[in-house]
Amino acid sequence: MVTLKKMLAGKIGEKQIQHLTTSYDIIGDIIVLEIKKELIKKEKMIAQALLEMHKNIHVVCKRVGIHKGAFRTQKVKIIAGEKRKKTLYKELGTRLFVDVEKVYFSPRLSTERKRIMEQIKPGEKVLVMFSGCAPYPCVFAKNTKAKEIVGIEINPEGHKLGLENIALNKIKNVRLYLGDVRKVIPQLKEAFDRICMPLPKSAEDFLDVALLATKKGTIVHFYDFLHEDKFSEAKEKIRKACLLAKKKCTIISVNKCGSHAPHVFRICVDFKVI
Ligand SMILES: C[S@@+](CC[C@H](N)C(=O)[O-])C[C@H]1O[C@@H](n2cnc3c(N)ncnc32)[C@H](O)[C@@H]1O
Structure with a gap:
């Protein structure tokens, strides 16, 4: 097999x-790499070797x-x-x-989107907080029988792309809002069957507002970056937020869904409000 190293052997x-x-x-026809x-x-x-390798x-x-x-x-150059x-x-x-x-996007999260997509039951109302250019809403809308999917994104460029993507895929059951989840969720006055929180860096700061949109039976997918010895901290954050919100919850599973730094992983804790 032709590898980048083999292509460059003798030149570097x-x-x-x-x-x-x-x-x-590889995102569409663009390669993004670290030099x-x-x-x-x-x-x-x-870069020229990569262009030759991938027609x-x-x-x-x-x-x-x-x-x-x-x-x-x-930033990329x-x-x-x-x-x-x-x-x-x-x-x-x-x-x-x-x-x-202009927008956060990672093809590496495809497996995670599929993992959640496979749990969505017919008729569910799903909220995607931090929806970016709407990969989660589009994947869910195209592959499940969810009744409705709502996405909220604060980056205007990301939201604009999200709207383009809904139109491109001819999706009719997705509503996207531009704004801060902290402001938009209370205005929605809606409860959801499932809530995704794909902002591992600081999702914990938004657990209170996520819990506002839950009811008995809601499943929440809470993301975090944690050292492999400290995964239990995510469960503690959830328990604390539920206690403050006077809601009861049960942890369903802790899922590793990517590595962030040596021994530090992106994890998703699935929990249910009971
Ligand atoms: C890690 S990215 C995930 C984007 C998308 N879900 C994806 O997987 O490609 C997190 C997104 O949350 C958005 N965001 C951050 N704080 C927010 C807030 N308070 N309200 C709404 N969106 C927010 C960011 O602009 C960013 O697009």
Whole structure:
């Protein structure tokens, strides 16, 4: 098999090639990768090799920052190919417009979206807090018999893409709101059968407002970043929030759904309000 390392053998010194990142994200026809500082002078060569390896890729971008700020976006720089950051990505029977810089999006969460999608029963009303460009709402709408799906997103660019994606997939049972979940949820005055909270960095700060939209039987998918020795802390955060909200809950499962740093994982705790 042709690997990036093999393509670059002889062109980059043996010592330098150790710094090559061999895993990268493919989002539609865009590759997003990390270039370590030792390889900055060779980045164009690396990007060209990637374009040669993947005939269906038209843009190669390098990450120039981490996901940050309230919008969880990351800066990227185009290092080869066409001059655009917007692409069309396909997942689980949906087509999604994604701008790799203007909105948070990770193809690595596809398995997690599928895991939740498979739990949705016919007729459910689902709330996706932090909906971004609406990958969760679109995947749920296309693959389940949910009655209605509501998404809330604070990033105007993400919300705009979300609306485009609903139209692109001809989805009729999704409502998207632009705004802060803390303001929008109390205004909705609705209770849901299922609530997703895909903001691992700070979902705990919004458990109180999520619980406002629950009723007996609601299942909540609560995300967190935690060290592998401290997964039980997520359960404590949930118990504390439920106690304050005077709601009872039972933990269903703790699921590892990605790695964040050495020994630190993205986890999802599924719990039920009883
Ligand atoms: C980790 S991203 C997940 C986006 C999307 N669900 C996905 O998986 O691609 C979290 C999203 O929450 C949004 N966000 C952060 N704080 C928010 C708030 N208070 N109200 C609504 N959305 C918020 C961010 O703008 C960001 O798009």
